[in-house]
Amino acid sequence: MTRSFSSEPIEPEVIDDLLDLATRAPSAGKSQGWHFVVLEGEQTRNFWDATLDVDKRRTFAWPRLLDAPVIVLPFADPGQYLERYSQNDKAATGLGESIENWPAPYWTIDTSFAVMTLLLAATERGLGALFFGVFNGEVRVREMVHAPDGVQLLGAIALGRPLETDRVGRSAGRPRKFTDVVHRGTW
Numbered sequence: 001m002t003r004s005f006s007s008e009p010i011e012p013e014v015i016d017d018l019l020d021l022a023t024r025a026p027s028a029g030k031s032q033g034w035h036f037v038v039l040e041g042e043q044t045r046n047f048w049d050a051t052l053d054v055d056k057r058r059t060f061a062w063p064r065l066l067d068a069p070v071i072v073l074p075f076a077d078p079g080q081y082l083e084r085y086s087q088n089d090k091a092a093t094g095l096g097e098s099i100e101n102w103p104a105p106y107w108t109i110d111t112s113f114a115v116m117t118l119l120l121a122a123t124e125r126g127l128g129a130l131f132f133g134v135f136n137g138e139v140r141v142r143e144m145v146h147a148p149d150g151v152q153l154l155g156a157i158a159l160g161r162p163l164e165t166d167r168v169g170r171s172a173g174r175p176r177k178f179t180d181v182v183h184r185g186t187w
């Protein structure tokens with residue numbers, strides 16, 4: 001993940017290509033219950049104004065994160081799953097009746113697949129990307145982008161050209177788990 005960006009804009013065709021790939025991710029019943037709000041230029045400043053207090057910025061460890069020319073907001077939409085699973089070929093599952101009936105929140109899972117695809121596609125093009133949580137100011141962000149009720153904001157993705165002076169994240173020193181997490185045949 002990249003946390004320091006050049007402010008140089010990304011060409012609109014590149015953003016379109018990344019989103020085109022993201023929206024090819026798998027989804028339950030091909031519900032595609034995801035939405036991506038793309039913020040650029042002034043809109044990214046409004047995002048930061050809503051989510052990062054000005055006094056916290058002075059001590060913020062990654063000031064050049066705020067230079068990312070693009071912020072993509074991924075939203076998961078459970079309503080589209082209820083609609084899809086109420087259709088004739090899916091109604092027998094009972095999943096169209098209530099989100100309580102779902103064994104796992106597939107809207108979150110599917111939107112996460114799409115986010116991962118976007119991250120991989122960006123990296124493959126030599127761009128930098130960071131997925132991060134929106135811990136503050138979500139209400140303001142939702143108002144800003146006119147997000148309808150019921151859609152769930154999963155976080156935010158900063159996109160842009162990485163700076164060589166990027167400072168790694170606080171968790172970067174943790175070793176990648178492999179033997180502890182891969183279980184062949186049994187736990």
Ligand SMILES: Cc1cc2nc3c(=O)[nH]c(=O)nc-3n(C[C@H](O)[C@H](O)[C@H](O)COP(=O)(O)O)c2cc1C
Nearest residue numbers: 001002003130131132133134155168169170171172
């Ligand atoms: C659900 C999720 C939330 C994350 N939230 C943040 C965040 O709020 N701030 C941040 O700097 N990185 C965040 N990250 C990025 C992780 O820290 C990063 O993926 C991990 O440390 C591996 O980094 P690397 O790919 O650079 O090695 C988040 C990642 C995920 C998947």
